[in-house]
Amino acid sequence: MIEPSSASAPTSTAPIPLVVEIENRLTAALSPSRLDVSNDSAQHAGHMGDDGTGESHFSVTIESAAFVGVSRVQRQRLVNQALADLLRDRIHALAIRARAPGE
Numbered sequence: 001m002i003e004p005s006s007a008s009a010p011t012s013t014a015p016i017p018l019v020v021e022i023e024n025r026l027t028a029a030l031s032p033s034r035l036d037v038s039n040d041s042a043q044h045a046g047h048m049g050d051d052g053t054g055e056s057h058f059s060v061t062i063e064s065a066a067f068v069g070v071s072r073v074q075r076q077r078l079v080n081q082a083l084a085d086l087l088r089d090r091i092h093a094l095a096i097r098a099r100a101p102g103e
Contacts, residue, residue, distance in 0.1 A: 018055040018058070018086070018090060019038075019058070021086065022058060022060065022083060022086065022091075023037050025082045025086070026062060026079065026082055026083070029078070029081070030062065030066045030067075030078060030082065031066065032062045032064040033064065034061070034062065035061070035063075036059075036060070036061040036062075037059070038058065039055060039057070040057040040058060040059050040093075040095075041055055041058075055091075056091065057093040057094075059094075059095040059096075060094065060096050060097065060098075061097040062079065062096070062097070063098075063099050063100070063101055063103075064098070064100070065100065065101060066078060067098055067099060067100040068100040070100070075096075075098035075099075078098075079094075079096050079098055080094075
């Protein structure tokens with residue numbers, strides 16, 4: 001009888017990159033027709049808010065029908081709500097460009 005190996009399929013405990021987490025949350029919350037998330041942290045290395053992780057400063061360009069008839073401030077709030085705990089705990093700076101389709 002062959003015993004199962006304790007070295008079976010590897011399990012990953014590596015955290016999801018923050019760019020992917022941002023994309024996942026914004027997709028779930030706002031169903032964007034376009035979404036671009038970029039990690040701008042390298043441009044801020046050594047500056048205030050740089051925690052050394054390489055994941056502190058981000059830019060988001062998002063287009064969503066959820067923004068139709070919504071003010072610029074409210075669009076920013078919707079994005080911030082979707083990312084609230086990340087903004088509180090892991091993201092130092094987030095630049096947001098939010099538009100409705102056709103804008």
